[in-house]
Amino acid sequence: MPERTHDFGHYGARGIKGSDAVARQLDEFAGYITTPVTAQRGLLARLHYLTKSDHARQAAREAGLTVTDRTVKAWLEGKRRPSRASLEKIESAYRTVRRQNVARYLLRRLNGGGGTRVEIHPFNQSQVDRRFQRVLEYRSLNVRQWDAVVRAWAAGDTSALDEAWVDTIVDLGSQWGQYEYVSAIGFAA
Incomplete structure (x- = not known):
């Protein structure tokens, strides 16, 4: 079983934590007011x-x-x-x-119909020396239970969101550690 990544980007890889990508996607679904608060x-x-x-x-x-x-x-x-x-x-x-x-609305939509298909795009390795590059591919995963992820996002608790997301991607099998950092995550609600 792989361990958590401790020194991401050491060899030049670029990406963001998967939990941050999920939070961004959920924020888009929230439909915030686009006019800045300063106006x-x-x-x-x-x-x-x-x-x-x-x-x-x-x-x-x-x-x-x-x-x-x-x-x-x-x-x-x-x-x-x-x-x-x-x-x-x-x-x-x-x-x-x-x-x-x-x-509450997002939970109903994401958990409904047996879950939601999530597309996971691997992190960018274009700046990594060829000797250190991994073979990574686009992956998809059907997430059936979003409760912990949405609860942590709604509370604004980034560490709980990270833990909940890692618990979710463990379903990828022995390669889950390669997808802790990503270039993008996409799903619909």
């Missing part, structure tokens, strides 16, 4: 999302947006502008709350 339109959209219900306001507070309702009202009315630090907190809280809200 008035983006700020208002995020504030409306975070204040549309008592549940949303509570989730925003738990996610780190700890300003008074009076301050939020002034921001919404355009009477005051949030500081750079507040803008970062708004963006962080928005992404956290959005991930939590979308997670």
Whole structure:
């Protein structure tokens, strides 16, 4: 059984952790607001999302947006502008709350119908000396249980997401360690 990679890129290989690629794909499915928080339109959209219900306001507070309702009202009315630090907190809280809200839907879609087929593209070895290159190929895997992966992604816990993803790719067999780092991972929900 292979071990975890400790010194990726030592010989010039390029890629990202598979769990980071999965998080990026899940983030795309979450459908975040594309207008930046620094623009008035983006700020208002995020504030409306975070204040549309008592549940949303509570989730925003738990996610780190700890300003008074009076301050939020002034921001919404355009009477005051949030500081750079507040803008970062708004963006962080928005992404956290959005991930939590979308997670249940994604789980239902990804686990439905016997799971979801995942395409794994190996890392880039073009800069690696020929003597050290591995024979890697595109792989696909049907992931039947996404619970741990989506739960860790929704919580923003990168180490738990990495552990959950490694537990998932072990199904590739004895070669799973070669796919801990990848150039891309693709799947649909």
